[in-house]
Amino acid sequence: MKRRISEPVKKPLVWIGFVILFALINPWYFPAGSWSPLFFGVPYWALIILLASLALSIFITWVVKTQWETGADEDEEP
Amino acid sequence: MEVELAFSGWSGILVLMLYGGLMLAVGIYAFLRNRKVRESLDEYYLGGRGLGVMVLFFTFFATQYSGNTVVGYPPTAYRLGYQYLVSVPFFIMIIMVYLLFAPRLYALGRRFNLLTPVDWIDLRFRSKKVTILAAILMLYGLGNYLLEQFVAIGQGVSGLTGGTIPYQVGVVFFIVIMVAYSWLGGMRSVAYTDTIQGIALLFGVFTLLIGSLIYLGGLPTAAETMIAEAPEKLGAPSGGSLTTWFCLLVLVGIGAAIYPHAFQRIFAARSERTLKRSFIRMAYMPFLTAGVVFMVGIIGIAAFPDLTTAESEQLVGMMANALANQNAFFYWAMVLLFGGVIAAIVSTADSVLLTFSSIVSNDLYGRYIAPDADESRKILVGKLVGVAAVVVLVLIAWYPPGTLYQIFVLKFEVLIQTAPALILGLYWSRLNTRAVFTGMLAGTILAAVFTFAGYRPLGVYSGLWGLLLNLIVCVGGSLLSQATEANRQQALEVIGWQR
Incomplete structure (x- = not known):
């Protein structure tokens, strides 16, 4: 019997999202050594990195909720 | 440099005794609730594959965040400044890497009753050579990891009690407690104590942050100090530090996701739904743990300027000291923080030890030496070899090598080599x-x-x-x-x- 199976690793969208977000959580796109402006003492680039990290967490949540369905537990039902 | 903690002495000893007693009680509770635990590998090493969301979440939490996160990360943030902000995204990377293999691995674990990571490698490749090499690499990596935890327990205990309890006594006391509750309830004990230990740790780091913000100056003060004295700590990374950032993301992301004890926990989930919900929670924890301790380290830049590398290793002790001198609330909060730190180290160590024993029980003894032995005998052998390894490691821990950071990278380097077999083999x-x-x-x-x-x-x-x-x-x-x-x-x- 074929079950409807969805694995994140086989979804191009998941890979595209991960690659983009991975690029964003590396601080290569800021001028070297720059820190101004500061927000409450935190350099602007650090805030952007934190926002990108949060975006990654949110994307992970979406992937887990919608792209992962293997029905593994149904195997146990008689 | 040794920092004499203001709260060292009897209150430290009291909290440690309380922690020890509580953990033992959990072990006895887990044992009484499930007396069959010593007869089945599944029960002993995976908690009968029945961990619920909350407990599963905290047991994952314990594999990723240890006492080292609290005691070792702030000094690094102190020395590197915002370049060490990478400690937040690298913990998220772990969950991202999990998503690339956990869905299929969980399904296979259910279908084939997989018990350990080596079990999976054996099922996939059916090669004695590959199985044994993977088992040896994992045991070596886990051993190093355990050693690091023991060193940290000893330092934590002698620090918390102001040297009243010597390093060696602290290590032995907690190892005996840890082995006792692990033996009593197996994975269930370990997971329940992970939950208590995780809560203690979270409470501790938050009070440390709040206290630091109130009494030691906030981030703007720290920024002013950095502008004046070390603008490179504030600036966006470039060149070598960008490479370091990238490496840490990849190394920690892959390395921590395929830690044998982290990998094995996937098999312990009660259901796919449980596993998914635990992962979603884990995806946000980096902000509440790594982010918080990072801020503590940054605040330290202004509060305790000009520390040498060796001095900065004691940063958290100095900050806790300063806070404990303020009032009774922070005094006890800091006692609990250090108790929580030690608890977190113990909770990482117990997970590692359990996985170590499971590989011995199931993959070396059970597969090659005595395949016909009954499960209770396999468990017994795993327990005994585990204890023998602990004794050897404690002896090594008396003479701790290098700084904590270097050992941290060492275990990753070996464990990560099992990744292609573990992950590529799935697909x-x-x-x-x-x-x-x-x-x-x-x-x-x-x-x-x-x-x-x-x-x-x-x-x-x-x-x-x-x-x-x-x-x-x-x-x-x-x-x-x-x-x-x-x-x-x-x-x-x-x-x-x-x-």
Whole structure:
């Protein structure tokens, strides 16, 4: 019997999202050594990195909720 | 430099005794609730594959966040400034890497009753050579990891009690407690105590942050100090520090997700739904833990300027000291923080030890030495070998090598070499057994040689060079000489979804 199976690793969208977000959580796109402006003492680039990290967490949540369905537990039902 | 903690002495001892007693009580509770725990490998090592969301979440939490996160990360943030902000995203990377293999692995774990990571490698490759090499690498990595935890327990205990309890006594006391509750309830004990320990740790780091913000100055003060004295700590990374940032993301992301004890926990989930919900929670924890301790380290830059590297290692102790002198609330909060730190170290150590024993029980003794032994005997052998390893490691811990950070990288370098077999094997039926073996061995040797020689080409960590070679050999070898048709069919039967 074929079950409807969805694995994140086989979804191009998941890979595209991960690659983009991975690029964003590396601080290569800021001028070297720059820190101004500061927000409450935190350099602007650090805030952007934190926002990108949060975006990654949110994307992970979406992937887990919608792209992962293997029905593994149904195997146990008689 | 030793910091005399203001709260050291009897209150520290009291909290440690309370923690010890509580953990033992949990062990006894887990034992009484399930007396069959000593008769079944599934029950002892995986909690009967029945961990719910909350407990599963905290047991994952304990594998990723240890006492070292609290005591070791702020000094690093102190020395590197915002360059160490990478500690937040690298913990998120772990969950991202999990998503690339956990869904299928969980399903296979259910279908084939997998118990350990080595169990999976054996099922997939059916090669004694690969199985044994993977088991040895994992035991070595886990052993190093355990050693690091023991060193940290001793330092934590003697720090908390102001040397009233010597380093050695602290280590022995907590190891005895840890072994006792692990033996009593197996994975259930470990997971329940992980939950208590995780809550204690979270409470501790938050009070540390709040106290630091109130009494030691906030982030703007720290920024002013950095502008005046060390603007490089504030500036966006470039060149070498950008490479370090990238390496840490990859190394920690892959390394921590395939830690044998982290990997094994996937099998312990009660259901797919439980596993998913635990992962979602884990995806946000980096902000509440790594983010918080990072801020503590940054605040320290202004509060305790001009510390040498060795002095800065004591940063958290100094800050806790300053807070404990303020009032009774922070005094007790700091006692609890250090108790929580030690609890967190113990909770990481117990998970590691349990996985160590499970590999011995199931993969070495149970598979090759006495396949016909009953499960209670296999468990007993795992327990005894585990204790023997603990004794050897404690002896080594009396003379701790190097700084904590270097050991941290060392265990990753070995463990990460099992990644191609563990993950690639899930998806690629043509993966050739000989290529996997050669790659794993070559990667380990390269990583070890580079590490010991202190050689780091292009600034990239030696573990990643090893992994790269490992991958090239695995993929190249498999493309050049494919798995035989029989092996491929066998692999497809395992990893294909057809039943």
